Amino acid sequence: xxxxxxxxxxxxxxxxxxxxxxxxxxxxxxxxxxxxxxxxxxxxxxxxxxxxxxxxxxxxxxxxxxxxxxxxxxxxxxxxxxxxxxxxxxxxxxxxxxxxxxxxxxxxxxxxxxxxxxxxxxxxxxxxxxxxxxxxxxxxxxxxxxxxxxxxxxxxxxxxxxxxxxxxxxxxxxxxxxxxxxxxxxxxxxxxxxxxxxxxxxxxxxxxxxxxxxxxxxxxxxxxxxxxxxxxxxxxxxxxxxxxxxxxxxxxxxxxxxxxxxxxxxxxxxxxxxxxx
Numbered sequence: 001x002x003x004x005x006x007x008x009x010x011x012x013x014x015x016x017x018x019x020x021x022x023x024x025x026x027x028x029x030x031x032x033x034x035x036x037x038x039x040x041x042x043x044x045x046x047x048x049x050x051x052x053x054x055x056x057x058x059x060x061x062x063x064x065x066x067x068x069x070x071x072x073x074x075x076x077x078x079x080x081x082x083x084x085x086x087x088x089x090x091x092x093x094x095x096x097x098x099x100x101x102x103x104x105x106x107x108x109x110x111x112x113x114x115x116x117x118x119x120x121x122x123x124x125x126x127x128x129x130x131x132x133x134x135x136x137x138x139x140x141x142x143x144x145x146x147x148x149x150x151x152x153x154x155x156x157x158x159x160x161x162x163x164x165x166x167x168x169x170x171x172x173x174x175x176x177x178x179x180x181x182x183x184x185x186x187x188x189x190x191x192x193x194x195x196x197x198x199x200x201x202x203x204x205x206x207x208x209x210x211x212x213x214x215x216x217x218x219x220x221x222x223x224x225x226x227x228x229x230x231x232x233x234x235x236x237x238x239x240x241x242x243x244x245x246x247x248x249x250x251x252x253x254x255x256x257x258x259x260x261x262x263x264x265x266x267x268x269x270x271x272x273x274x275x276x277x
Contacts, residue, residue, distance in 0.1 A: 001033055008029075008215055009022065012026060024143070032244065036143060041244060046187075047151075049251050050247075050249075050251040051186070053251045054177035054186070054247075054251060055178070055186050057177070057235055057236055058170065060231060061119075061170050061173070061228070061236070062170055062190050062194040064228035065166050065194060065228075066194060066195075067199035067201055068096070068126050068162070068166065068218075068225045069126075069158075069225075070220075071260075072217075075094070077092070077118030077124050081155070095159055098159040101160075101163075102159065102163030102167075103163045103164075104169060105117050105164055106164040106168060106169070107168075110172075113178075114238050115169050115238060115240055116232065116237070117234075118164065119166065119169055120165075120232055120233055121164070122161050122162065122166045122167075123161070123229035124161075124237055125158075125164070126161040127159060127225040127229060128157065129155075129161055130154070130158060130219070130222035130225060131152075132150055132216035132217045132221060133154035133155065133158070136150045136154060137213070137214040138215035141213060141215065154218075157185070166228075170194075171226070172189045173239065174186075174191075176242075179244060179248055179249060180244070187267035208220065245276065251264075
């Protein structure tokens with residue numbers, strides 16, 4: 001955008017390797033900037049399927065990301081560890097370590113496994129972990145059974161599940177689902193929904209716990225996580241290896257099934273000018 005082409009060439013060579021032909025990729029980026037950088041956001045863009053479809057998907061995904069219970073389990077972690085007899089194990093260190101390991105693992109495999117499968121796997125782990133915590137609290141409160149191992153598995157499993165998918169991948173999708181001309185506005189709305197959902201959950205967790213008990217709250221989080229898995233499986237396309245043009249074209253073609261992105265070879269969809277060059 002600022003005409004630093006030589007710096008861009010150097011950066012792409014460092015990223016791709018000296019033997020990689022970066023010219024087609026560079027030309028494609030320049031073409032995107034020329035066609036879209038001069039356009040300012042207009043409300044009329046929201047009528048386009050390539051804008052409102054990914055916006056609705058990401059806003060709902062951001063809500064699921066928080067309403068699955070991550071904020072509550074983080075902010076009330078010490079209380080939860082106290083109630084499960086694990087307060088002496090330094091919960092902050094356990095949670096931090098698990099998040100680091102899960103995030104590194106996700107970063108290592110995301111470009112091989114894909115965003116969609118990681119999100120589905122992550123949500124499935126969240127569903128099972130929250131459900132396990134609910135079972136623990138139910139047996140502890142109603143049958144005086146102290147299965148402390150189950151509570152530890154549930155808590156650690158929850159943070160592993162969150163850090164490997166739902167914690168980071170929605171932020172990646174912010175840069176992959178939206179055309180450049182609407183990315184700033186769409187990202188702002190998505191982030192707003194994310195933190196409003198976090199605020200609501202954190203504020204109302206105690207109310208939920210008082211109404212449904214701890215086991216009911218955990219089962220509620222489990223149900224929300226399950227709904228999130230179904231939502232991702234049905235409507236979220238895989239964006240791995242896809243250009244902005246391919247994703248935009250996919251959402252514009254409303255007759256296609258919403259859960260699948262056309263798997264044409266990228267080179268076949270390369271702009272004619274780039275192929276000629």
